Amino acid sequence: MRWKEGRRSANVQDRRGMGGGYSRGGGSPMVVGGGGLGMIVVAIVIALLGGDPTILLDSSPPVSRTPSSGQYQASSPQEDELADFTSVVLADTEDTWDKIFPKEFGSNYQHPGLVLFTGAVQSACGTAQSAVGPFYCPADQQVYIDLDFYQDLKNQLGAPGDFAQAYVIAHEVGHHVQNLLGISDQVRQAQRRVSKTEANQLSVRQELQADCFAGVWGASAQGRGLLEAGDVDEALNAASQIGDDKLQKRQQGYVNPDSFTHGSAEQRQEWFQRGFSSGDVDQCDTFS
Numbered sequence: 001m002r003w004k005e006g007r008r009s010a011n012v013q014d015r016r017g018m019g020g021g022y023s024r025g026g027g028s029p030m031v032v033g034g035g036g037l038g039m040i041v042v043a044i045v046i047a048l049l050g051g052d053p054t055i056l057l058d059s060s061p062p063v064s065r066t067p068s069s070g071q072y073q074a075s076s077p078q079e080d081e082l083a084d085f086t087s088v089v090l091a092d093t094e095d096t097w098d099k100i101f102p103k104e105f106g107s108n109y110q111h112p113g114l115v116l117f118t119g120a121v122q123s124a125c126g127t128a129q130s131a132v133g134p135f136y137c138p139a140d141q142q143v144y145i146d147l148d149f150y151q152d153l154k155n156q157l158g159a160p161g162d163f164a165q166a167y168v169i170a171h172e173v174g175h176h177v178q179n180l181l182g183i184s185d186q187v188r189q190a191q192r193r194v195s196k197t198e199a200n201q202l203s204v205r206q207e208l209q210a211d212c213f214a215g216v217w218g219a220s221a222q223g224r225g226l227l228e229a230g231d232v233d234e235a236l237n238a239a240s241q242i243g244d245d246k247l248q249k250r251q252q253g254y255v256n257p258d259s260f261t262h263g264s265a266e267q268r269q270e271w272f273q274r275g276f277s278s279g280d281v282d283q284c285d286t287f288s
Contacts (some may be wrong), residue, residue: 001162001166001167001221001226001227001228001231002225002226002227002228003088003089003092003162003226004088005224006088006091006092007088007091007092007095008084008091008142009088009090009091009094009111009114010085010086010089011090011094011111011112011113011114012086012087012113012114012115012118013113013114013115013119013142014091014116015115015116015121016116016117016118016147017084017118018118020119022150023187025061026202028116029208032235036137056259058184068248079147079220079241082147082150082165083116083147085162085165085166086114086116086145086165086169086252087114089141089165089166089169089170089287090112090114090169090173092217092220092221092226093110093169093170093173093217094109095220096106096216096217096220096221097173097177097217099220100216100281101180104281104282105135105190106180108185109180110141110180112136112141112142112143112173112176113140113141113142113143113278114142114143114144115142115143115145115168116145116146116147117130117144117145117146118130118147118148119146119147121146123137123139123140123142123144123145124137124139124140124142125137125138125139125140128144130146130148130149133149133152134146134149134168134169134172135172136172136173136175136176136179138176138179138184139175139281140174141179143169143172143173143176145168145169145172146166150165153165153168153228153238157238157241157242158237158241159234159238159241159242160234161230161231161234161237161238162231162234163218163227163231163232163234163235164234164237164238166218166235167214167218167234167235167238167239167272168222168238170213170214170217170218171210171213171214172210173213173214173217174209174210174211174212174213174214174217175206175210175215177210178206178209178213183206183209184206187202187203187205187206190202191203197258199259200259200261201260203261204244204260204261204262204263205286205287206286207261207262207263207268208262208263208271208286209284209285209286209287211239211263211268211271211272212259212272212274212275212283212284212286213275213281213284214235214272214275214283215235215271215272215273215274215275215276215277215284216275216276216278216279216280216284217275218232218235218272218275218276219275219276219277219278219279223279232276235272235276236269236272236273239265239268239269240265240266240268240269241265242262242265242268243262243263243264243265243266243267243268243269244257244260244262244263244264245257245260245262245264245265246265250269271284271286
């Protein structure tokens with residue numbers, strides 16, 4: 001991906017090295033039961049699914065910590081480059097949705113924030129450990145990511161490449177788009193009225209739509225000459241590797257479609273490809 005000449009976003013907040021005690025305010029954490037090893041195992045599964053704070057957040061009160069003195073020191077030049085990359089991708093999604101919103105929805109796009117953190121972070125949705133993976137918190141309209149996740153994506157999931165990383169960011173931004181359009185609230189309200197299996201199916205539709213929105217951004221990036229040979233394959237591979245069926249097979253040795261919350265490998269590839277091929281948000285109606 002040709003990203004180094006791109007604009008950097010002004011909406012990135014660097015909290016690396018600050019610990020989990022910082023709070024932007026508002027919101028209450030969700031209660032998910034006890035901690036310990038069981039929670040970590042579940043968190044890893046959530047992380048591989050792409051991260052969703054409404055599924056798992058640590059409900060314990062944030063520990064009061066004093067930020068380290070001075071500027072955070074990255075562990076390597078590569079880490080700072082990943083932070084720079086993340087800022088460029090966020091800026092590019094801003095430019096894309098800035099053009100789409102007035103045309104398609106008759107309103108201006110409200111940019112999300114993006115928080116870089118290490119270890120743990122306090123969001124308006126609660127306190128999250130790094131193991132939860134990248135996530136979007138609708139309560140404060142921010143995407144949260146520990147840059148170590150990119151290594152997990154490559155080493156644990158077999159999904160290397162900068163465009164695979166960009167796909168993850170664009171997917172979380174897709175949840176922000178859903179939040180602005182009121183889709184997220186509609187899904188949550190509908191889930192309260194149906195069975196667990198049906199609620200999971202609604203979650204799958206929501207996640208697949210975020211994949212499709214990521215594809216719409218990818219089409220815009222391609223149209224501006226930012227993509228290189230193999231980039232689309234990287235995104236499709238990443239979408240496949242975080243399919244519920246593949247993750248369940250790895251984790252428990254069998255697949256239970258009724259418990260899917262993000263969609264199968266085939267579905268995730270299909271909906272990213274649909275958004276990418278069309279570049280049209282109207283093709284992203286996963287709920288019909």
